[in-house]
Amino acid sequence: xxKYRCTVCGYVYDPQAGDPDNGVDPGTAFADVPxxxxxxxxxxxxxxxxxxxx
Amino acid sequence: MDQAFQAVPITDRxxxxxxxxxxxxxxxxxxxxxxxxxxxxxxxADRVTLVDTVKAPFRREMMARIASVVDPSQIDTVISNHSxxxxxxxxxxxxxxxxxxxxxxxxxxxxxxxxxxxxxxCPVEAVADGQSVSLGGLDAMFVETxxxxxxxxxxxxxxxxxxLFSQDGFGMHLASCERFADEIPGPVLRQEAAKYFANIxxxxxxxxxxxxxxxxxxxxxxxxIAPDHGPVYRMDLDWILSLYAAWAAxxxxxxxxxxxxxxxxxxxxxxxxxxxxxxxxxxxxxRVLPMRAAHRSDVATEILxxxxxxxxxxxxxxxxxxxxxxxxxxxxxxxxxxxxxxAFGSYGWSGEGVDRVADALKAIGVDxxxxxxxVRYRPTAEDLGNCRAMGREVAEALVGRVGSG
Numbered sequence: 001x002x003k004y005r006c007t008v009c010g011y012v013y014d015p016q017a018g019d020p021d022n023g024v025d026p027g028t029a030f031a032d033v034p035x036x037x038x039x040x041x042x043x044x045x046x047x048x049x050x051x052x053x054x
Numbered sequence: 055m056d057q058a059f060q061a062v063p064i065t066d067r068x069x070x071x072x073x074x075x076x077x078x079x080x081x082x083x084x085x086x087x088x089x090x091x092x093x094x095x096x097x098x099a100d101r102v103t104l105v106d107t108v109k110a111p112f113r114r115e116m117m118a119r120i121a122s123v124v125d126p127s128q129i130d131t132v133i134s135n136h137s138x139x140x141x142x143x144x145x146x147x148x149x150x151x152x153x154x155x156x157x158x159x160x161x162x163x164x165x166x167x168x169x170x171x172x173x174x175x176c177p178v179e180a181v182a183d184g185q186s187v188s189l190g191g192l193d194a195m196f197v198e199t200x201x202x203x204x205x206x207x208x209x210x211x212x213x214x215x216x217x218l219f220s221q222d223g224f225g226m227h228l229a230s231c232e233r234f235a236d237e238i239p240g241p242v243l244r245q246e247a248a249k250y251f252a253n254i255x256x257x258x259x260x261x262x263x264x265x266x267x268x269x270x271x272x273x274x275x276x277x278x279i280a281p282d283h284g285p286v287y288r289m290d291l292d293w294i295l296s297l298y299a300a301w302a303a304x305x306x307x308x309x310x311x312x313x314x315x316x317x318x319x320x321x322x323x324x325x326x327x328x329x330x331x332x333x334x335x336x337x338x339x340x341r342v343l344p345m346r347a348a349h350r351s352d353v354a355t356e357i358l359x360x361x362x363x364x365x366x367x368x369x370x371x372x373x374x375x376x377x378x379x380x381x382x383x384x385x386x387x388x389x390x391x392x393x394x395x396x397a398f399g400s401y402g403w404s405g406e407g408v409d410r411v412a413d414a415l416k417a418i419g420v421d422x423x424x425x426x427x428x429v430r431y432r433p434t435a436e437d438l439g440n441c442r443a444m445g446r447e448v449a450e451a452l453v454g455r456v457g458s459g
Contacts, residue, residue: 008201008258041162043200043261 004030005052009042012052059118061096062233064278064286065215067192069096071104071119073112076229081140083384084253085349088246089229092140093282095219096120097212100190101130104154105210105219106282110143117151126152131189134159135221136207137166141282146171158187160198163206181208197272199223199265201258216277223265224294225281226250235285235294245355246284247294251301252358253351257389262302266295304391306361306456310337310449313353314366315345315375320400320432321366327438328364328398331445336453337362345377350384357390362452363420364445366398369407374414382414389419394451396425396444400433423451 001015013019013033018026022040024033030049038045061069072093078086092108094116102124108116120126129152134142137159145167149157154176159167161180168178181187183198189212197209202223210219226246232238255262279287279294287294310332316322325342332340341356357363363385367378374382397411408428415422424447429437 008261009205042205043198 001027001029002051003053004049006039006042006044007048007050008044009039011039011041013049057118057122059115060122061119064095064233064280064288065217067098068212068215068217068278068280069098069119069123070094070233070280070286071096071116071123073108073115074229074231075109075112081227084227084249084351086227088227088242090227090283091229092116093225093280093284093286094141095280096123096129097189097192097194097215098124099192099214102128103131103133103189103194104129104148104152105133106135106141106221107132107145107148108143109140110147113144113147116144117148128152129154131155132157133194133210133219134163134167135210135219136204136282137163137170138204139170141221142167142170146174149174149176158196160196160206160208162200162204163208166204166206183208197268199261201261202265203254203258211274211276213274216275218274218276218279220279220281222254222282224279224287224298226284228284230285233286235287236289238285243285244297247297248301248358249351249355250283251298252354252388256301256354256358257387259302259304259391262298266299266302269295301358306392306394306452307359308337308449308452308456309356309360310340310362310364310452311353311356311360312340312342312364312366312445313345313348313378313381314343314398315368315377317368317370317375318400318432320429321368321398323438324398324400324427324429324433324441325366327433327441328366328396328445331442331447332362332364332449333445334442335446335449337445337449345375345381350381353381354385354388357385357388357393360390361393361456362448363390363393363395363415363418364398364448365395365411365415367407367411368399369401369405372404372406374407374410378411378414382411382418385418386414391419393418393420394423394448394455395420396422396427396448398425398427398429398441398444400429400431402431405430424448
């Protein structure tokens with residue numbers, strides 16, 4: 001599954017891991033992450049993320 | 055006999071207990087031509103709280119200023135609004151000396167302090183965004199300001215004193231014996247505030263705008279803004295708040311900046327010809343910055359309120375001249391928005407330099423609207439005419455976007 005990187009702080013969202021601390025289960029594709037989810041590191045919105053091959 | 059280093063009262067219960075660094079001229083790549091201060095504050099309520107510490111070599115100065123008000127061992131709480139070492143450098147030693155009951159930091163701050171220092175030997179507690187904590191007859195409210203300019207950054211507001219500890223926000227690198235902004239000449243404040251914003255906060259401009267909105271929405275009564283570098287604001291707070299709003303919005307102006315370096319003066323004369331064209335085309339002011347004479351942090355400051363960036367480099371060993379690689383890398387990190395620009399350069403035989411300039415400008419986010427101009431060895435009159443024409447074309451594109459003012 002496609003990983004996405006925060007262009008503000010570099011945090012990488014890995015769909016396999018999800019973001020369980022913030023209610024996103026492992027296995028959730030980035031497109032399916034809620035629109036109001038923010039980067040757990042710096043608070044940037046989904047709009048600030050770009051696909052990345054990491 | 056008075057101790058040499060005294061605290062400076064800010065309000066009845068808040069004292070400045072920081073340190074003045076007159077000598078520093080390089081602050082992680084930022085040329086601090088006027089030195090700086092590391093501001094720490096002592097809040098003396100029913101309990102004693104220390105807000106941030108100072109860079110490690112200045113610990114004694116801070117401790118002396120604290121001791122002029124209270125016995126330092128009375129410090130009950132240390133608030134860490136930001137874990138960067140100009141503010142946390144002597145935190146471990148301070149904790150060891152005064153044995154506070156706890157350190158308060160944001161959730162990201164708790165992680166960052168542990169990553170910097172390991173076990174500090176006292177509880178480090180996370181405070182949530184919007185949480186209030188009693189300092190003994192006085193409440194401190196914490197407002198997370200992530201990415202202004204680190205993930206751990208936060209403000210702290212004292213309602214009982216109407217003081218906002220803004221950490222690096224609204225700060226500037228300026229050493230002075232005068233502690234308040236109204237005691238410093240206006241042009242100096244303006245210049246250093248702009249330089250600080252351009253070099254430290256520019257990449258986070260959208261976060262600055264969000265924070266300013268949040269600040270207004272919170273409707274706090276703030277009489278004093280106390281940053282962690284530079285003077286404290288106790289009058290006309292709107293001055294710095296409206297400057298931040300303008301800088302963060304990054305509306306382009308007709309100002310144009312030309313940045314270059316040169317090996318045998320070809321790029322120098324080309325830069326001057328470009329500047330002539332920029333002026334003739336309606337750009338203004340026009341600033342030309344030779345990288346052998348300008349520091350990257352001053353280039354960033356010039357770009358803060360500019361609408362155009364034109365850059366030139368010779369080709370050295372098939373690539374950019376190294377000073378240009380330096381400033382391009384730096385500017386890419388700062389992400390200035392809404393710039394138009396163009397590339398130029400001289401070369402001997404392979405000429406990759408100019409293409410690299412164009413690539414670098416694009417990586418910075420500049421919209422290339424003219425050129426490039428490439429010149430072999432030494433520019434002819436026709437080459438310089440092309441440089442002028444390119445400058446003119448950039449200026450006309452800029453004026454088209456901004457209006458002729």
